[in-house]
Amino acid sequence: MARPKQNLYGQEMGSKGFLTREKIIATTTELLGRRPLREIKVAEIGQSAGVSTSTFYIYFETVSDAALAAIERVNQASPEIINLMESPWPRNKLLQNSRALVNMYFSIWDKHHALLRVRNFVADEGDKRFIDARRRSIEPLLLRFQDKVRELQEDLPEERRLDPASTVSVLLAMLERTAQVIRLPSAHRATRPRQVETAAFLVASALSGGVPFLDEMPAAKGQSGDYFKGDIEGAASN
Amino acid sequence: MARPKQNLYGQEMGSKGFLTREKIIATTTELLGRRPLREIKVAEIGQSAGVSTSTFYIYFETVSDAALAAIERVNQASPEIINLMESPWPRNKLLQNSRALVNMYFSIWDKHHALLRVRNFVADEGDKRFIDARRRSIEPLLLRFQDKVRELQEDLPEERRLDPASTVSVLLAMLERTAQVIRLPSAHRATRPRQVETAAFLVASALSGGVPFLDEMPAAKGQSGDYFKGDIEGAASN
DNA sequence: CGCAAACTTGACGGGGCGTCAGCTATTTCG
């Protein structure tokens, strides 16, 4: 977002500078698809992009910064997904729609897995720019997801509803990580279609708040501490 | 595991060498708690551990290798968790037990988040040693999780059961990522206790295979492709 | 055309990387 109008020297960027910057971003994107971030050198980007390292430093401070610019271009909320999330989800289509959502979500991760992985990793390290990039990228999805939670749980008695913000946060966490894990070789017999199926099942369960064991369900928004008094060692450490 | 008996020079390690190696691992662990992996220099580890950089290279090839050694020491399957997973889970305690499990799991991530994050990131990049480290670390949990799926779904008609391997893979993915995300500042009102609650709810749902919308549930192990025919762009790319 | 702003680069000092020869400490064993 907020495409910069100046380079790092404070100069107004004209068409030539803009193109050079674009080429650097494109090259960085390309390299990140083939090699871990930490192995990508400024000299390598320069060589592939056909500019000197000095030129690189006119537009970016570090390789991570160039990667961030590439990451900002990834649209996690494709028109298809938005469209799906904004259409009504009748009860008898809940699982089908969840499945479609999961597949759409995974296909975006398939396409951009290197960039999205780096984004999340650096964000997890606490880098505010990457945290913001992630937040901005998932926000359109997140808000519509929350609406779906409210929509699908409006029939439930209040005390059995799940908190929309927390529910969506956990669901997106599941989707993010499953999209990654699904790419790793699995020693156990977890196949992609079956993991899609499980993910869809969980999305549907959480969205609808449906539970088959209501008899023992306490206030759904309760404090978890009430039910687990074991020795949580340093649960708030670091 | 498989503590090396030799250093990288092919020498048998005596007690002195062993202690030096331990000190390097401990220092690496400590530094990783304060600073991202990529910023940690060999010289810094050496200085903190009271050895020269040359000594470092006798025991490890790179900083990542030292980090891997530190990671191998983390036991994700604490006795408490194993104990919980091996005890019976009566239906009317399903959610409580799930909640306890989630809290135990999160507390381990709280304690070792830096190491576990690095482990998963490097594994996701395709590094076999880190992939193996992750697999070995979660296996005790994973197997017992699978047993619970079978145990809790044995009453269900076969066509409604979830595939244990895929179910557990997705659940662990959810727990791993949620344990991370829970640490990030949340712009929306997702609080830790509520995210624990949602995670526990999803664990309980998946373990029991319970669904409130059985009427439209197809063969639970089906191919996801049957239900989503939209334009999945490059779902198997890269 | 001519000037100012935009753009690019080669060259360079600084610093982390990884190796090696040579020294010290410990162990082995006659």
Place this chain on the structure above:
DNA sequence: CGAAATAGCTGACGCCCCGTCAAGTTTGCG
């Protein structure tokens, strides 16, 4: 015990990447 063998440690060095700067080239505009 003493000496040879083995384990352990390090300073110094060459290499490569980093990030900057002064000095050049190109572009746009009056």
